[in-house]
Amino acid sequence: MIGTLVRRLWLIPVVLVGWELLARSVANPFLPPPTLIASWMGERWFSGPLLLTDEAVDNFVPSIVRVIGSWAAAVLVGVTLGVAIGRIGRLADYVDPLVEFGRAVPPPAMLPVFLVLFAMGTQVQVATIVFGIIWPILLNSIDGARNVDRMQMETATVFGVPAHLRLFRIILPAASPKIFAGLRLSVSLALILMVISELKGSTDGIGYLLSVASNNADMPGIWAGVVVLGVLGFVLNSLFLMIERRMLGWHRGARRTA
Amino acid sequence: MLEIEDLTHVYGPGTPNEHHAIDGLKLSVAAGELLCIVGPSGCGKSTLLRSIAGLIKPTGGEIRVGGELVRQTPDNLAVVFQDYSRSLFPWMSVADNVALPLRRRGMDKQRRREAAQEALESVGLAEAGRKYPFQLSGGMQQRVAIARALAYRPSLMLMDEPFGSVDAQTREDLEDLVLKVRGHHQMTIVLITHDIDESVYVGDRVVVLSKAPAHVVGDLRVDLPAPRDQITTREHPDFVRLRGEVGRLVRGVDAPAPTA
């Protein structure tokens, strides 16, 4: 356990020390050493009464709420719509081109539209994230629901499995490997879009802190934002992979033996 | 129990790929009978079974199960498909696979669990309930599929080449399993196979289908002494005679049976 951790993580301190040495030797203000970034973060964000300072709470929390809330909304809408489209006969044939088009629009391109459409603030971020990440979820859900093995559906028919169980115990699990492939993409995409939308149309959030630091040419501040985003992305991805591993254990097992 | 009158099925009628799978098939199965259907590969056996199960709508003729015209899957009918690996749900434990159909029987959770366990015990898989299908061998998975059908307590059980993809030893065990369970449950069984020996060994009656389009070319009663036994039954002179007859019918050779 500790052995594998060491084996997987040893490179991080090496890189940090290398960076520190390099930064000190070139002494360029655009490349602050990690120790400076760390002390900057400690002072500004982690010196509050309960660890976090007001600035940290006021900006981290909205970002996290936005990214998780938008992701959850996109998942709910995307999977529901996708499964419905995938299961209703020829509907997918008509909807497919539309979905392909929606997916082809680069999500940040919609930001100016939403900035005009909605009031500055959370609405803009939610709209940008949801619109950007819903396509891979939708496409994969359609694909997964459409390709449920015919034999499995016939088995359900023969044994008179009622409609709601057919949906929750057969169609959704059968489509879940595909659905999760879409979700995996959407997690990292949601974080990217959160930052982009906060850089422009926001008065709080980690992206907002980044843009403020950038306007002030505050190099340690920029790097601190990058570090926090990296950690947030890492945590969200790990959480997602944990859930995925639980939900798709059967799938990996079945594939190994197939 | 099961009456089939003038059954006809054409795949893709009116298209260039039109295929006559079944043509004027007539068959009647009494309650409690174990009927084996044999026929050459691709003759339309699965088509016949899927019509009985209400999974496809035949283009002509009538099928009645328990006197009722089949429009959708009859209530008391279970199927054991040939391809067990695709008909078991890999995301459910073995016990859940067996218990799922029992919701329709209006049993509560506790009763469903008990019924599933009982069925698993009757196929010799008492310990497998918590496992997942992929953790079992092919023969064990096919036994799970049989247990699922048994727990459902159908009055008519359809089996489509149920032992097609297991090794010879497992196959014999499963044949004996079918003979055992039909003794315990009041059930009519229609078993499709392409194995002539198997049809004579398991069946009370063997019906032989022609090449496509399928119709009945032979209908033989099997009067072998019970209980059947893999060694002695297969040595029985009647067994040898019957398998010869069935074999000839399947190959379409009209050679007369040797006179004893």
Ligand SMILES: Nc1ncnc2c1ncn2[C@@H]1O[C@H](COP(=O)(O)OP(=O)(O)OP(=O)(O)O)[C@@H](O)[C@H]1O
């Ligand atoms: N959905 C379909 N559309 C068109 N033709 C089909 C379809 N299903 C089966 N057929 C054809 O009908 C014929 C009979 O098929 P069926 O599966 O009933 O044969 P079978 O006797 O069960 O064969 P096997 O012994 O190989 O299991 C085959 O020639 C097959 O190609």
Ligand SMILES: [Mg+2]
């Ligand atoms: Mg077949």
